Amino acid sequence: MQQTPPESAHDPNDAWDSPRGLTAHREAVRTALAARTPRTETVPLTAALHRSLARDAVAGIALPPFDNSQMDGFAAASADTPGRLPAAATIAAGLVPAPLAPGTAAPIMTGAPVPAGADTVVPVEDTRDGCFDVAEVVLPASAPGRFVRPAGSDVAVGDTVLTAGTRLGPAALGLLAALGRTDVTVRARPRVLVCTGGDEVVLPGQPLPEGRIYDANTALLHAVLTGCGAEVCATRLVADSPDVFAGSLHADIAAHDPDLVVTSGGISAGRFEVVRSALAAEPAVRFGSVAMQPGGPQGLGVLRGGIPIVCLPGNPVSTWVSAVLLLGPALAEVWGTTGPTARQARLETTVTPLAAKTQIRRGTRVPAAPDRVDVLPGTSSHLLAEAARAEVLVLVPPGPEPLPAGTAVQVVDL
């Protein structure tokens, strides 16, 4: 079980009042991220799915643009129904019809404009002969407006159809297309520089020397960040040299202009905490601990160049859990990306909490009861295979007593 690191004599940075809670730290992450002003960009509708609308969308045309038929049928004056009426020329969708001659009925197709002089549509299957190939049509009584979609009944000119901040789903994109739009201004994807490393870490695909491990954290962070709708503008694997790290960080920032730097590892209480050491001279970057497990050691701040930096712990499960619970929601708030939202669920079995920290357990949904979750057995932050099987993160609040089955807890769907 991870312990709160002591404020050792080696600590080059100020620390916050530690440990602080998960919610307070997430708010601090949000504040740091807001140091960079979100940008907007205009993209084609085909690239805008799930993006956050930057400005209210106002209708320049009405929908429908004209009165049109809701059915395949006959357009007539309601005053002429019921009645036997000569059939006028067929009105197909896409035509601009002539006014309906008084005392006639025009075959009309779904979506076609209702002609002047007609105010009702009788579906073809409700006519006596049930087909269009008639010289005269026998119509039942039909009320004014029946099966007519009035111009503007969906959207009037000048309506605000979508408000700024709307997450653009298929129907919203369809609506913008229906209004004649080909592109839309959305909040830009935040550009994230991802720095992982450590002397023990080897890039996947390379031979694995003794005593080394493959880098899992770049893949984890890339997936969490892109899954939220952020853009990973560069990744960097760094060795345990503070000078090398500091140098590559400044070079990468100059080269890639990130909106955020995310690091993993090198922030705890060991002798070789590369990130913590390299950032010792940064006045607005602090390290400390958060009352959560895994993910206790955390660092956070704004670099002198104005770029926010979030320093996550290096164990893969700690990195992942921190990214999901801290980075995802903060990015969603500041940049309008699609962060995970917590929901309430009930424990399927008894769970023993930690005394003073929120424990983030990996869990699965109970198939027959979607509001119930089962926690997986492992708690250690190196158990990546178990993490890969998880469907939810379960936030177990601190406390002295076991939480019985049925206890309501916060969960985040993965």
Place this chain on the structure above:
Amino acid sequence: MQQTPPESAHDPNDAWDSPRGLTAHREAVRTALAARTPRTETVPLTAALHRSLARDAVAGIALPPFDNSQMDGFAAASADTPGRLPAAATIAAGLVPAPLAPGTAAPIMTGAPVPAGADTVVPVEDTRDGCFDVAEVVLPASAPGRFVRPAGSDVAVGDTVLTAGTRLGPAALGLLAALGRTDVTVRARPRVLVCTGGDEVVLPGQPLPEGRIYDANTALLHAVLTGCGAEVCATRLVADSPDVFAGSLHADIAAHDPDLVVTSGGISAGRFEVVRSALAAEPAVRFGSVAMQPGGPQGLGVLRGGIPIVCLPGNPVSTWVSAVLLLGPALAEVWGTTGPTARQARLETTVTPLAAKTQIRRGTRVPAAPDRVDVLPGTSSHLLAEAARAEVLVLVPPGPEPLPAGTAVQVVDL
């Protein structure tokens, strides 16, 4: 309210026993889609998020690859604890340590290999001095294995760590990277040719002549399909000429090799049903009605060239609802894409069902009660602005009586 189209004398195609239910038709869509055998492809881990694993993933190395320390602390023989031990050389992560001299304790960093001769780790904060800079360290009693992560405790060589069909989330991708993998074989994205049209339809961005409307369906279908993880390989806007449609369809299939063709519109009981007419000579394509509203008219089959085709109705809300409820789940079953899943929720207010059709109402979540949904007032399939505000589709089963507030219904989150 949309009616079941009659089997008119103009119908050039066989029809199924109509109307059939939503579930039966979804199963028919699945069967049609399965005419094309899903392919697999190998992609970098950075392109594999949310993709479906094609084959079981088996570990080629153990995780961790070696016994390593869970803490920053001192590695020792448990038999030497409690005790005052001379400090040996520091073991950093990435080093291959020499065996621990008997009767000594080595400063060891999180993740570093535990040396031969040591079987326990004492966290630095649990030592008498609480720091690493000591010539002799005073250790409390520490049990064998404490704060040591044994080799293979996460994954053993030969373990099946992920099974075929797993949807790859961040932790799964991190796990593959931890095993040294740089790429992964997943089910390919189905390639979809999207055909929309009608003489009344104008591409967004063009001037809108009188009697015309902008094409919303291409944007809707593109968003639903790409949101599921399908690839829209081409889109085609066609006029109401069956010959032109048939010609462009065959040319587009030859040019783009789709796994699926999706059309919208032109399949009802009107005089100018372009899709239905153009496919009259296709022996394995049928049209009929499904007991749902909107979305009643539907077409389905396999073209003579072996390509599945799904013909959706043309009203934007009908197209959208059909794509979400029919195409999404069928693609997920056949191709492993991420289709929407239905869940149960309760109605917040009384809802009046249709007599004999499942009505698909647009709804919103009740913020304070995630298992409750409010239906929006509109039911007409041209109300796209209302659809854009919806958060859920609510499947209201047919029946003679109003469903009171609190009734359990199926909903699909949008």
